[in-house]
Amino acid sequence: MKAAPFAYAKPGSLREAFALLERHGDRAKLLAGGQSLIAALNMRLATPSILVDLTAIPGIDGIQLRGDHLAIGALVRHREIERSELVAKHAPLLSQAAPHIAHVAIRNAGTIGGSLAMADPAAEWPACCVALEAHIVAASPKGERRIPATKFFKSLFTTALAPREIITAVEVPVAGANTRSAFLELVRRRGDYAIVGLAAHTQLERGALTRLRLVYLGVGDAPVSAAGAMEKLEGKRATPEAIAAAQAALEQDLSPAADLTHSAATKLHLARVLLGRALAALVT
């Protein structure tokens, strides 16, 4: 299908973008990589009257190491993250997750800011950002605020962003010598949205899992932290008993809804399988 008509503007600064949002209100839509928005326009799921293309705004792209965190600009493409040596070194969870996002032609265009704003519960970046305890930087005419990723994803396609806020960057704490991470997901075909996925992150202290974060995608309205499983494993070694206890705890942690091809019970089973594999990966 073809998109309904709309106007188009390409502001050269955040200030110009805010002015456009002010003028057009809810009828304006921000455009980044377009890999979700243009598909929605084509299917006429969205019919904005104007698109505000963010890609000419300076200062909201690029990947930089800034002290204890990595700052990734909102316009950074999935593929750039996948191939970045800085990311591989300082935020390996993101390098592990990137190849699971869609297909190369889409990763060449889609941006991390767009993915976070979209907040698809089966998307990779939201779960990774929660697991890494990243901060999402959002700008508005009033200034800038840093929103913890753990508080950013509210529900299906819904975030803590105020109506006219623009994501400018995401700040990811840099990995230390003991940081271990694993990203796993199950799909029918490479690049599809996850049936179930898991972003796992820990500090390995003499073989024990500490500050463990287990965040699932594809099992709820937003990324889901498996609080019970994390508690069972915190400070412990990944022994068969500890793993089994954590897998059992997932029953309380997750209440996945069935999708077209997988029952809720199947999804829960797959979540347990992924937990076993992720723990094995974290400690080896």
Added chain:
Amino acid sequence: MDEFFEATITVNGKAVTRRVQPRQHLIDFLRDELGLTGSHTACEHGVCGACTVRIDGQIRRGCLMLAVQAHGCSVDTVEGLTDSGELGALQQEFHERNALQCGFCTPGMLLTAQELVATQPDATREEIRDFMSGNLCRCTGYQSIIDAIEEVIVTRRKGAQP
């Protein structure tokens, strides 16, 4: 809202300037305005890969990009990359192995495969499958396509050895 924008796009090495409506997709611009019908459209929401074109050296979905977004960009299509000979080895191998039947998916397959050959010259069969996952074919069953790409990669690797 019949606003038009003037877009200058370098298509297969030649700059063209046209007035475009914001809602016009790049793929429709190439096909309908420039008569470059080698790139196809099918799903029009990013799933099939038939519309794959190259923007500033990287493959993209032509149906998920507006013509206005391509202003100032360099766009290559299967026509241009055939004329330049860049796709020659892949085309030869697709032909040898019957890696196409109706041919609808082929331009997208070739552009995607060419990016793989260029960026991952050591790709394994499994990596070829992953890389090609975004291109659907309703005819061949994929084996011959993967075989053809693998052959090109293996041949290049042999050629590169001293």
